[in-house]
Amino acid sequence: MKPILKAVHLSKNFGGLQALKAIDLEVYPQKIVGIIGPNGAGKTTLFNCLTGLYEPSGGQLYFQDQPIVPELSQHIYKSIRIASFVFGLISFFWIGFVLFYTYPQTVFKLELCLFVTFIFALRILVIKYLNHYEAWAWSLYFMFLFIDTYFTIRLFLVPIHVHALLIYIWILSFIICHGYVLTILISFETRKCFGFKMGVDRISKMGISRTFQNIRLFQNLSVIDNVKIGAHICMNSGFFSTMLRLDSHVQEEKNWEQTTLSYLRDVGLENQAFHLASSLSYGSQRLLEIARALASKPKLLLLDEPAAGMNPKESSNLISLIRKIRDSGLTIILIEHDMKVMMKLADYIYVLDHGVLIAEGSTDAIRENPKVIEAYLGPKI
Amino acid sequence: MHDLQWKKIVIVILVLLLPCIPFGSSTDYILRILTTVYLYMILSLGLNIVSGFTGLLDLGYVGFYGIGAYTAGLLTIHFNLPFGVIILLAAVNGAIWGILLGVPTLRLTGDYFAIVTFGFSELVVLFIRNELWLTRGPMGISGIASPSFFGHSLSESWHFYYLVLVLLSIVLVIIHRLEDSRIGRAWYAIREDEIAAQCCGINLVKYKVMAFAISASIGAVGGAFYAKWFTFIHPDMFKFWESVLILCLIVLGGMGSIYGTMLGALLIIPLSEVLRIILPQYLMNSRYLIYGIILVIMMRLRPDGLIPFQIAQSQKNKHAQKRLFRHHETYP
Numbered sequence: 119m120k121p122i123l124k125a126v127h128l129s130k131n132f133g134g135l136q137a138l139k140a141i142d143l144e145v146y147p148q149k150i151v152g153i154i155g156p157n158g159a160g161k162t163t164l165f166n167c168l169t170g171l172y173e174p175s176g177g178q179l180y181f182q183d184q185p186i187v188p189e190l191s192q193h194i195y196k197s198i199r200i201a202s203f204v205f206g207l208i209s210f211f212w213i214g215f216v217l218f219y220t221y222p223q224t225v226f227k228l229e230l231c232l233f234v235t236f237i238f239a240l241r242i243l244v245i246k247y248l249n250h251y252e253a254w255a256w257s258l259y260f261m262f263l264f265i266d267t268y269f270t271i272r273l274f275l276v277p278i279h280v281h282a283l284l285i286y287i288w289i290l291s292f293i294i295c296h297g298y299v300l301t302i303l304i305s306f307e308t309r310k311c312f313g314f315k316m317g318v319d320r321i322s323k324m325g326i327s328r329t330f331q332n333i334r335l336f337q338n339l340s341v342i343d344n345v346k347i348g349a350h351i352c353m354n355s356g357f358f359s360t361m362l363r364l365d366s367h368v369q370e371e372k373n374w375e376q377t378t379l380s381y382l383r384d385v386g387l388e389n390q391a392f393h394l395a396s397s398l399s400y401g402s403q404r405l406l407e408i409a410r411a412l413a414s415k416p417k418l419l420l421l422d423e424p425a426a427g428m429n430p431k432e433s434s435n436l437i438s439l440i441r442k443i444r445d446s447g448l449t450i451i452l453i454e455h456d457m458k459v460m461m462k463l464a465d466y467i468y469v470l471d472h473g474v475l476i477a478e479g480s481t482d483a484i485r486e487n488p489k490v491i492e493a494y495l496g497p498k499i
Numbered sequence: 500m501h502d503l504q505w506k507k508i509v510i511v512i513l514v515l516l517l518p519c520i521p522f523g524s525s526t527d528y529i530l531r532i533l534t535t536v537y538l539y540m541i542l543s544l545g546l547n548i549v550s551g552f553t554g555l556l557d558l559g560y561v562g563f564y565g566i567g568a569y570t571a572g573l574l575t576i577h578f579n580l581p582f583g584v585i586i587l588l589a590a591v592n593g594a595i596w597g598i599l600l601g602v603p604t605l606r607l608t609g610d611y612f613a614i615v616t617f618g619f620s621e622l623v624v625l626f627i628r629n630e631l632w633l634t635r636g637p638m639g640i641s642g643i644a645s646p647s648f649f650g651h652s653l654s655e656s657w658h659f660y661y662l663v664l665v666l667l668s669i670v671l672v673i674i675h676r677l678e679d680s681r682i683g684r685a686w687y688a689i690r691e692d693e694i695a696a697q698c699c700g701i702n703l704v705k706y707k708v709m710a711f712a713i714s715a716s717i718g719a720v721g722g723a724f725y726a727k728w729f730t731f732i733h734p735d736m737f738k739f740w741e742s743v744l745i746l747c748l749i750v751l752g753g754m755g756s757i758y759g760t761m762l763g764a765l766l767i768i769p770l771s772e773v774l775r776i777i778l779p780q781y782l783m784n785s786r787y788l789i790y791g792i793i794l795v796i797m798m799r800l801r802p803d804g805l806i807p808f809q810i811a812q813s814q815k816n817k818h819a820q821k822r823l824f825r826h827h828e829t830y831p
Binding site for chain 1: 673685
């Protein structure tokens with residue numbers, strides 16, 4: 119069977135702190151995978167990487183064999199390097215060539231040769247730092263782009279008799295090399311590098327949905343509206359169909375009202391469907407988070423401490439709920455401090471400590487593992 | 500029939516009958532004040548989309564108001580297009596500028612965003628003042644022809660009263676429909692919690708820009724009506740103070756609640772006229788002081804506005820529950 123989620127050497131740094139160090143995970147479909155570890159072990163960081171809230175510093179994540187984090191580190195670096203190498207090579211001849219045609223008498227002067235060499239060195243430098251997404255390199259790059267454009271236009275205005283064909287080849291190559299770099303620049307992955315967070319909603323559309331450790335409900339909205347927002351990606355009425363109240367829109371709203379109520383019935387909140395979310399008790403709010411996550415019809419559900427703050431009866435209800443969700447065909451990754459819940463639910467457990475994967479195995483193996491006991495209780499004296 | 504529907508019908512009849520009641524010589528005066536009130540209702544409903552629903556503090560709303568007014572003024576003077584076309588073009592122009600402002604400023608949050616929008620409104624005024632070839636600068640545009648329908652030019656006060664009423668109801672219907680839909684819920688989600696909204700699959704960029712564009716186009720519609728009604732526009736009419744006034748209406752009425760913002764306009768705009776009558780001549784300029792005092796008192800007594808968002812929501816939920824309950828014999 120193929121794993122639904124796979125992490126290969128996943129790591130995340132915050133400045134000097136390594137929150138995750140080369141984690142390897144494999145999650146198989148229709149299983150409940152537990153992640154445990156002491157506080158600060160990097161469990162929630164792992165979840166944030168999975169949902170795209172953090173960008174991993176290294177490694178790869180695959181969901182159903184598709185990379186979650188766009189492979190900018192390898193793929194984009196490579197294409198930028200190739201493109202910019204071509205660009206640099208061409209630009210070396212470029213200025214001399216233009217000057218030769220525009221100011222024929224000055225071409226072979228020493229100062230000019232030095233100047234061209236300097237420009238060439240600068241361009242090579244820019245290309246080197248372009249790969250690291252340095253702002254100054256990109257701005258210099260744009261400056262060169264404008265200069266090149268200027269010279270291209272200039273070349274058109276100069277009377278040409280002899281090497282007309284050569285000039286057109288030149289202009290073509292100019293357009294190709296700059297066009298290539300510009301295309302990379304406006305592509306999704308590069309925009310992401312500049313701080314546009316484009317990833318999170320796309321990842322949730324792929325079928326990963328999560329709950330939060332510190333409850334993040336839409337507190338001032340009603341319970342049913344919370345679940346409807348969770349179903350956002352399954353609905354598709356746009357601005358005009360809403361404004362004109364087309365039949366498709368009305369029908370969709372009606373259908374989803376029933377569907378959301380059925381989700382609420384599953385978690386046992388249908389009696390409070392029209393109350394404000396902030397008026398729910400703590401345990402109910404956790405259940406509502408699960409209902410909201412389920413409403414987007416995910417394939418993988420990430421639960422971050424769902425049983426925190428629940429009494430034994432509530433948590434036993436939660437256990438049967440999570441089992442029911444699993445049996446309906448979902449895969450679940452579970453973070454939980456309550457070992458009773460974890461041992462009852464999990465099929466496979468990963469143990470993290472200070473960002474390192476210290477153990478993995480079935481529940482029984484983990485219970486006996488000396489490393490895990492040491493991480494939780496401290497070393498033997 | 501429900502109580503609420505009766506109430507609605509009574510209010511609509513009262514609003515429609517208002518111009519027919521003779522107020523003696525002051526009819527025109529009262530109608531003009533009411534038209535202003537409805538105009539400000541349109542504007543505050545538009546601003547409410549960005550500031551109330553989506554939760555972004557927008558201090559530059561008056562920029563779009565000005566853009567709409569100048570679009571209408573210039574189109575009337577140069578081409579004399581029919582009123583419907585002008586309103587549509589003004590709305591489209593407002594939306595374009597809303598998108599142009601929204602896309603680059605989306606990465607900013609909170610106060611920084613407010614500062615940028617403030618800068619935008621100042622930019623609009625500066626542009627209007629300095630680009631003489633287009634806007635005639637500080638001379639303003641005068642003699643904008645009144646809208647005409649089927650050959651009849653609108654001139655009386657009650658004509659404009661009904662015109663603004665029609666515009667207001669169109670805006671109200673659109674906002675009502677948007678609010679209770681996928682788009683409106685996405686806006687609320689962004690306001691309540693951006694991270695959770697993203698994890699629910701809401702594209703922040705798309706929905707923020709959408710809110711901006713719709714809000715801007717409603718502001719431009721208000722501006723277009725204003726230009727046609729007043730027949731004279733001037734850069735000084737679109738100063739920062741207007742933005743603050745509209746924001747005050749929303750804050751007073753309750754951020755994010757539709758009827759709250761309308762109530763805010765209904766209370767504050769006539770107040771300035773009432774104060775103009777009550778106050779003696781030498782205290783005339785102190786009416787801004789009284790605005791301030793009223794706002795302070797309101798914030799002390801009802802910090803979430805007259806009709807807070809939560810109350811409006813729970814009211815809406817009650818109706819939704821009743822509606823569902825009617826369809827099912829048992830509780831769903």
